[in-house]
Structure formats: structure tokens, C-alpha cells
Amino acid sequence: MTDIIRLTAAQTAEKIASGELTAVEVTEAHLARIEAVDEKVHAFLHVDREGALAQARAVDAKRAAGEPLGPLAGVPLAMKDIFTTEGVPTTVGSKILEGWLPPYDSTVTKRLKAADVVILGKTNMDEFAMGSSTENSAYGPTGNPWDLTRIPGGSGGGSAAALASYQAPLALGTDTGGSIRQPAAVTGTVGVKPTYGGVSRYGMVAFSSSLDQGGPCARTVLDAALLHEAIGGHDPMDSTSIDAPVPPVVEAARSGDVRGMRIGVVKELGGEGYQAGVVQRFEESVEVLRGLGAEVVEISCPSFVYALAAYYLIAPSECSSNLARFDAMRYGMRVGDDGTRSAEDVTALTREAGFGAEVKRRIILGTYALSSGYYDAYYGSAQKVRTLITRDFEKAFESVDVLVSPTTPTTAFPLGERVDDPLAMYLVDLCTIPVNLAGNAAMSLPCGLAPEDGLPVGLQIIAPALKDDRLYRVGAAVEAAFVKKWGHPLLEEAPQL
């Protein structure tokens, strides 16, 4: 059993295809693991045991019938609870959607089902993906498998923790300001935010429409690439989805050759305020890349310093509008409907009871920023900053193929440390946010443990829009070099649960 859960997704699929393992065996092993450890980790909000086993049986039947199997057939996956799943609870980590059974599957859900991926269940997250620690979940926090008293990152802490605790070899996340990459960094896993429009947003509950992007989470670069390929590509149901083939990510992940590539170190993302161990591991990664034959230069992106401010105007503005639909009329929670109150009162009471503090804070911020008389100063200026950041990237990519930085300024901090200090919490996403504002692609992958606390550090790789394959090429090279250096994948150093 232990062996099965420690396999990569690629290995698992291979063993199922060859008949060495059945999909049901694989699924049962993971369900048993969840049973054994998730009480401690709390990665899952809902485990769909029956659905997962049914899907696994279907894969085994397909194989028995001699039908061709896809590259991820029978591989279990933990899905962030932000993607709709027909008939399976989808809460977005919020009380306001408690008990809601969506009548439809998200495009990503559909594609995973079509690819015969086994969906184990739905993972914990900060409410409506607003947060960097999963502590804003209405259903309680998730622990970091490296140290259960520390944050697993957020908003997709459940997905990252599920990977790091071997409850699933694949997971799905969404990244609005770093919600895939930052959890990956602090849990020693791999997370990719694809180019905006690279993965359909249809059926992904919206936080900030112009920033949200679904993407793959895994324990290896190749597994992430396989998942990326399965969920990516044009979707006519999402107008902002890019009508172009998925970049050749799997091929890039298998190649891992960075000789002659030009790599830019972003001057503004690092230095003062960054944890010493994070800086040290980052610098080592840059040396590794140089050693692999890449050319490394320093690049300045002067507008990045305004990214956080712009983000905290744009994201709340969009969320104030996106979350208006939770009005107790058609679905979800309804409070105070005793036959005497008006619809308006019921809406107000429901939103008061159903939304958590951080969600309310952002709705209020956004409502204010969009108000007439303030729009130009806030939303308008933020959009201008966004343009400047995009130009910084464009200019940088004229001279380099990818940019690199630490994914986060620090390693995982203790649960509770920043819950009462929203600004300190927002700073966690300093390095990841510029990418969302510009809409290009980025990956976080483990680059070692910080010497001072023994916790994972993430390396962020940033590629131009539609060049997601470069992330995998560089990521695979770094990963191979480190595994060789360490003698094993980083996660093997995590404590046994």
C-alpha cells in the first residue's frame, strides 16, 4: 500500500496500463491513506469514495475490454473545492454554499472524467480563494504535512497538503495571486499557474475573473505537465479561453534541457525582507541553472513594487461584483426567511451569516473602489499599473527566455500568526502577484529546505504568455539536478504522518 501512494502519477498510469496495478487498487490505497492521515491534515472537505471507486472500476473495465487508456487513466486526483462537480458538494470553502450540489460539471471536471482520472474528493481552501494560509476556510484550517502547526499556504492549501501527505499524486488548484504557487512552495510540491486563458474557467467559481486561472499541482514536474495537458486547451464556454493548442508541456518536461537558455533574475523580487534561508536556496538554484548551461542575467522590473497595491484594488473590485449573486434566492444558504421578511432583508441576513470576515473585507474594499467618484483613482489607476507591469514583463522577455525568483519571501509560518494582520498576510504573495496581473505563466517547484527552520523553499519560474512549455523545460532541469544532488525527492525528508 505504501508503495502505491508514493508513486508518481506517470508511474501509476503506467502500472495501470500494463496491468501491474488496477485502478481500483490504486484508488483504494489512496482512500485508505486519506482515512489514515486526513484527520490530522484536513486536506479534504469532501471525500467522494463511491464516485472515485466507480470511476476506477470503469477504468479497469475499459482496460479489460481492450479500449485505449489515456496517459492519466486511473490516477487519483484531489480537486480544489472551487470547481463545480455535478451532484458532488462544492462549497468554495464558504458556509454560503454549504450543501449546494451543483447541477453541472466544470469544464476541467469534464475533461478529467473524460481522461479517466479518478476524482477522490474536494480539497480545503480559503473561502472563495481569498487568503494565503487556508485559515479563511469556513471549515477549519489545513495543516502543513511538514509541520502540522504551520500553514500549508493558500488559498489552495488543501490540494498542496494532499500531495505532500501522499493522499493523492495529482491535485487541482486555482491561482488568482499565487494560490497554486505559494502552497506548492511551502509544502515542497510543484504548482503551475498556466497562461491566463490556458485552462477553462467555466465552472470554476469566480473570485477575480481577470486574474483567476486554474492549474495543475503535483509532486513532480512531469506529473504537472501531464495534468496540464489533460485540463488545458480552448473551451468555447469560456470567452477568455485562448483558441490555441496547449503548449508542448509534456515534451518540455521530458526534455529538461536548458543549455543556451537565457534566464533573468528579477531584481525587485528578493533581498531585504526575505528570509535568509529562502534567499540562500534561491541563489543555489540560480547556480544550478548556470551549471546546466543556462545564461543568467539580472533583470529589473521597476513597476513590480506597485503590483500588490494594484492587485488589492482589482481583485476586490471584481469579487465585489462576482459574489453579488450569493443572495439566497436560487441556491445555497438562506437565513431569516420566516415569511415576514423582505427578500432584501433575507439577502442581507444571509450574506452577513454566510460570508467570512476576509470575504466581507474584500467585498467592501471592492465596492468602495468601484464607486463613482473613486473609480478613476482606484480601479482606473490599478489598471494602469497592470499595463506597466505587463510592459515590464514584455521588456524583460525581449532579452531572456524565463524569469526566476523565490516563490515566497518566507517558508511556512505558524497557523494563527497572521490571521489578525491582513497586510502581513497579503505580503505573502509579493512575488506571485505580478504574474497574475500580466496574465503570463509561472511555476513553483521545491529548491531545498531553509537551513534555519528545515522547511521547504520554492523556486518560481516565469514564462511569457503561451510559452508555458518553458516552465516545464527549466523546471524539469532544476528538479533533476536537485534530486541528483539530494539523492531523493525533497518530500522524502518530510516527517512521517
Added chain:
Amino acid sequence: MTVTDLLSYEDALASFDPVMGLEVHVELGTRTKMFCGCSTELGAEPNSQTCPTCLGLPGSLPVVNAVGVESAIKIGLALNCEIAEWCRFARKNYFYPDMPKNFQTSQYDEPIAYNGYLDVQLEDGEVFRVQIERAHMEEDTGKSTHVGGATGRIHGASHSLLDYNRAGIPLIEIVTKPIEGAGERAPEVARAYVAELRELIKALGVSEARMEMGQMRCDVNLSLRPHGRSTFGTRSETKNVNSLRSVERAARFEIQRHAAVLTSGGTIVQETRHFHEEDGSTTSGRIKEEAEDYRYFPEPDLVPVAPAREWVEELRGGLPELPRLRRKRLQEEWGIADHEMQSVLNAGALDLILATMAEGADAASARKWWMGELARHANETGAELSAVPITPAQVARVAALVAAGDLNDKLARQVIEGVLAGEGEPDQVVDKRGLKVVSDDSALGAAVDDAIAANAAIAGKIRGGNLAAAGALIGAVMKATRGQADAKRVRELVLEKLGVQG
């Protein structure tokens, strides 16, 4: 109904100039909704034409209906507008239970069409140019039915029912610039504008624009200013005025109401008002003390609309003949005077005449029946001409029977009367009522003989060469045959029998 003080229309216009702004919403006749694939068919079971997108379910996303955009561009072109090279949708944020997302996907400062005009012809033939500010795309809301109250309004209701079938149906909102200088004719201009716009929309084939079905709805904004003043007064917005007649009445009522308030030293409150069909009055709706803050921002779930210039030109090239030009051409073809054409238009007879012609009637007789007998019937019954229970095909059949000599005008009127009374097709009425013209010589001969015998003096005059006197004998024959005789043949027989050359 509260009694509202009104100033007489003449007194109001003696002191004030009305300024109007008209906002017309047109429901497009696209097969599917503006942002999803749901059917737009009317009359279906409540909430049967919905999907995650038009219900605003979490995670759902909109996709623009290309036919909707095309229709908007056609309307813009027909209104002589500029068509945006690049424009976006915007979210108009406000809470209302019949709006699934609690924002309406609309357009704000980047409408698809802007800066146009529409020439409208008033009843006396004068042409008035109405400037168009913009035409933009948006989606309709669902429909609330308030249950348990006395008025059907939300006030006093015990609960409300929501039907989202209408949510997401494409709308084009067409907004005029302030209409100034119409003076006492302002209400007439308002009506003529909406009428012309309706014709235009129908001619473009983008909507049936049936006001009684809510497919076209008008808001009348009106303010008064003292003569000689250039700044506008405070306006009222009379919402959902849903017939041509009501548009005119609402404008007229508001002119009189505003004038009464202003001359008595009061101030006009900026508010929305409800129009009442029964007595043509308006009453106060919701007071807008401050401009509502809709927190518009560009819709991030949709990509900008950037119609290629070649496409726009292709659409321009494919526009049908516009109603006013078509009317001009028909008038010339028919060779009728301005006032005759105007009465055809005023009677709403144009399309009926053309349809009758399409069934084989000539222009003159089609016009004659619709503008004569049938218009009279419509007037007497208070119905629209198009609602008179006879089809263009039936009118064309009557005209054909007359042309063939089977009916004369008098008999034809009786046939039409029969059709209107539900007695069946024209031919059936002819048979049942026995209305064929009698031109058979043996039948007519006896009647002519009788007439000559009974009117010897007149017969003598005719013999003496006074042919004009023949009319009296023909009249007698017609009377004797109850109008069914072929008058031309009777005349021939009279002259023949009296040995006179016609």
C-alpha cells in the same frame, strides 16, 4: 388614483419648451439568449429555458451571441450611427432578485453604436430629425410576479414568483440625444419617433418589435424649461410606456404636470414615474435623490467586441430599404399625393396594402378597400386596422371578383361585411348571400322592360336623345334587382330597347 394638478396644454406651451429624451429597449429576435444557448421562445413553462449561465450559477460564464452583435450593428447602421471599432461589455451592479447575477451585463462608456440620427415624418408630412446618442447591447432580466397584494406591485404582496426564462434575452437600448425644439409637437414627435424606430427594426428583421408583447419598451424622459432658457430643467422618467399612443399621452401628461408644478412655484422631483393606460396619467415611482451608483466596470468575463470594418461594410451593403425611403418610393409608384400617403401611414395600412398586392390585387383597389370600408370598420370597432378580421388574401379575392365583373362595389362591400361577420371566405359569402352580379340578358331584360313601362316620360326623353336621363332607368333596374344587376349591361339594354345609339 391620486389627482394630479395639470396646466392646460396650451398654457404649458405658452411658457415652457419641452425637452425629451427617449430610451427604447428592443428585444432581439435571436433564437438563443445573449450569453448562453437557451431558447428565447416566449410562453414556455416558467424557468424551463434556463441554464447555469442565465441562472448565474457559481462558476458559469457568458459567451456573446454573434447574431446579437450583428443585429446591434445593423440597428446602428440603420440609425446612421458610427460603429465602434472596439468596445466592451460592462457590468451594471445592483441587487434585484430577478437579476440572477445581481449585475446586468450591459455596455457603459463604450457602446457598439453612437452618434446617429433618425428622420421621422409627422402626420402633416413634416420631417423632424431625432439625434441618436447611442445604441448598446445588454441582457434582459427575469420576471417577478408579486402575489397576494391588491395591485400586482411588490407593495403589499405576500411573496413573489421568479421566472428566469427572460433573463439573458438580448436587448438593444437606443437612447436619443435631448430632443429640443419640437415645441407643442413634442408628444407627436415622440410617437412618430417610436413608430419609425419600430418600422425600422421590423424592416431590419432583427425583432418583431411588438410593443404589446413587451418586445419594444419605451421610457420617456421629459423636462421643461422656460422659453429662452438654455439649461435643462429637472426631468422625470416615465418607465415602460408600451404603445405608440401611450408614448404620446405620457409626454403630453408630463408637459402639463411639470408646467403646473413649475408655474405654482414648485420644483420637479427627479424620479421615475409609472404610466397608467386607463386615464393616460403618470404617478410617482421611485425617487432618485442621488444618481444611483451602478459601479460600472468592464466585464472581465467577456473579450472586447471588435467588428472588422469589412464586416461592418458588408452589413451596411446588405441593409434593406429603410422604411422612410420605401414609403417615398411606393408613393411615387402609386402616384398618390402626400396627404393620401400620410393617411395610409396613419391608418397603419401600408403593410396590409402591400400584402394584398402580393396576393394579386392592384395597388389602387388594395388601397381603396383598406382605406375605405376596412378603415371605417376599424374606427367603428376601435381596433387597429391590422386586427380587423379579414386577411390580405381575402381582400385580394374581393378585388379580383370586382375586376372580373362578378361583383360591383356595392356587392363587394356586402361580401366584405360577410367576411368580417365570420361567414367564411369571400366566395362562400357570395354563394350564401347570393350576391353575384346579374348580367344575364333574359333576367335583366324583363326588369328593363318593367322600368321603361313604369317611366314612360323618361323613356321618351331618352328616345329624344337625352342620354343623361338613362341614369334614372338604370337606377330603377338596380333597385328592382337589389343592386345585383351589372349596371353597364343594364345601360346597354336600356339604350338598345329604346333604339338609341350609346
